[in-house]
Amino acid sequence: PAYLQEVADAKLLDDFLWGVASAAFQVEGAVDAEGKGPSVWDLLPHRWANSIADNTTGDITANNYYLYKQDNARLKALGIQSYSFSIGWARIFPFGRGPVNAQGVTHYDDLFANLMDNDIKAVVTLFHWDTPLALFNSYGAWTSEDIVEDYFNYAKYVITRYDKYVTAWYTFNEPQYCNWRFSTYPYGTILPDYNGIGVGGGLRARFLCGHYTLLAHATVYKWYKEVFGGTKPMTHKTSANYILPNSSSAADAEAVTRQYDFDIGWFGGMWTNGDYPASLKSTLGDLLPTLTADQMALIKGSGDFYALDGYTANYAAAPPNGIAACAANRSDPNFPECSITSPLQPDGFPEGPNADAGASWLWSTPQAIRPFLSFITKDYFPTVPSIVVSEFGFADPCEASFNSPSQILWDLRRADYIQSYLDNILAARVLDGVNVTGAFAWAIYDNYEWNSGLGTRFGLQYNNMTSQERYPKASMFQFLNWFQTHGTLGSGAANITAPVGKVK
Numbered sequence: 001p002a003y004l005q006e007v008a009d010a011k012l013l014d015d016f017l018w019g020v021a022s023a024a025f026q027v028e029g030a031v032d033a034e035g036k037g038p039s040v041w042d043l044l045p046h047r048w049a050n051s052i053a054d055n056t057t058g059d060i061t062a063n064n065y066y067l068y069k070q071d072n073a074r075l076k077a078l079g080i081q082s083y084s085f086s087i088g089w090a091r092i093f094p095f096g097r098g099p100v101n102a103q104g105v106t107h108y109d110d111l112f113a114n115l116m117d118n119d120i121k122a123v124v125t126l127f128h129w130d131t132p133l134a135l136f137n138s139y140g141a142w143t144s145e146d147i148v149e150d151y152f153n154y155a156k157y158v159i160t161r162y163d164k165y166v167t168a169w170y171t172f173n174e175p176q177y178c179n180w181r182f183s184t185y186p187y188g189t190i191l192p193d194y195n196g197i198g199v200g201g202g203l204r205a206r207f208l209c210g211h212y213t214l215l216a217h218a219t220v221y222k223w224y225k226e227v228f229g230g231t232k233p234m235t236h237k238t239s240a241n242y243i244l245p246n247s248s249s250a251a252d253a254e255a256v257t258r259q260y261d262f263d264i265g266w267f268g269g270m271w272t273n274g275d276y277p278a279s280l281k282s283t284l285g286d287l288l289p290t291l292t293a294d295q296m297a298l299i300k301g302s303g304d305f306y307a308l309d310g311y312t313a314n315y316a317a318a319p320p321n322g323i324a325a326c327a328a329n330r331s332d333p334n335f336p337e338c339s340i341t342s343p344l345q346p347d348g349f350p351e352g353p354n355a356d357a358g359a360s361w362l363w364s365t366p367q368a369i370r371p372f373l374s375f376i377t378k379d380y381f382p383t384v385p386s387i388v389v390s391e392f393g394f395a396d397p398c399e400a401s402f403n404s405p406s407q408i409l410w411d412l413r414r415a416d417y418i419q420s421y422l423d424n425i426l427a428a429r430v431l432d433g434v435n436v437t438g439a440f441a442w443a444i445y446d447n448y449e450w451n452s453g454l455g456t457r458f459g460l461q462y463n464n465m466t467s468q469e470r471y472p473k474a475s476m477f478q479f480l481n482w483f484q485t486h487g488t489l490g491s492g493a494a495n496i497t498a499p500v501g502k503v504k
């Protein structure tokens, strides 16, 4: 059809920001090197039996702390324009606060300088889940308001030192997972009951840590713009997926709306009056901390663009006992969302029999990003000026059982996902008028996939975790080919076939 031809012929904006992404804990390794303090994620695989699917640790993972120069050389040679990565808080402040670790700072000095030497833009996340362990022992980390000031001090240090190298800042990765990815939940059974919220913390911990995370974000944003005088765009990254109602019933439509309020609305006060969504307030009651007028004013406007980590799509259904009954009962299994989500498989998409073997939450539904970009920027938050897909990616089910490059490099499902996803981003811009200004594929290469360990691979490059050799997969070439067609490759693209195995 003509509209497909229109997309096929279209170009991205000249300044479209694109590249590959990682996070400190998932790629750096060097877990206790050069003065780094422990983080919650260093501890977890060692101290909580069976918390990691394959019982691996992140102690070494892709060893990027030592191999960053060859990794950057490889990015340049592939023609990748930008690299989105995070800074390890406990490398800079080993105790989360207090003395600065000079060796950790030197490492990031060198990393930034090397990225600039390679003409790769740095897109930086200040915090991607690796909370300094000392902040638990001090005050229970994210369930205490003390974390706001410590995060602020850390952020000020990093921003002051590195702002000149950075193209865009993210304060937080996916704040809605604060209670189990960066706070009390994983430690419920092995760390004490901090702040009287009960072991593991439950819902109280979830909305307390969300509260302090949101305030920490807004505090840094305000300082960056008004005191530091920062000019780079700053926001936080939101994890959310497109949702369709499970049926045409009014109840399922309401389940969709409620799910969006929790996924998008909870941390979206920067696009509204700063407050939490009404559905959260009425459902959660005193489980949700109250925002004061001053805090709402701080949160309102605390973002320059919307950053979406959007991987897949879901259906939502109302619970069997109805939304009202669920919302009125804190022990209901579906409380507080009172929406039951399940993965969406679009009709006719060549996904095969079922969901991805390595990540049960993730189905290949790249078509969903097109309506989702419109939904967020036109329907849910009409005040959003522009949107970047800060992460998208796919764990190819075939890869879990392979461990040789000759098999694993043919990641055709991921390649198909990447191509279709990018086509749909472009369609959102060209056909729907969405101001989508960037896209980052997760991940730079295979790495430590949190509770799934080293066995679940999201990389556009294969990484052999023993030899630490990297190889671009078919999906990487698909990704680069797409940008060659619709955008501009980075300056080093001439050597596109060179970076196989070890780059000296």
Ligand code: GBH
Pocket (backbone or CB within 6 Å): 023, 026, 173, 174, 177, 239, 309, 311, 360, 361, 391, 442, 449, 458
């Ligand atoms: C991203 O989150 C993360 O930012 C990144 O670090 C990660 O490597 C990447 O996804 C790939 O997973 O365990 O079944 O209960 C995406 C949002 C939120 C998706 C947590 C998986 C866990 C589902 N993620 N969710 S499950």
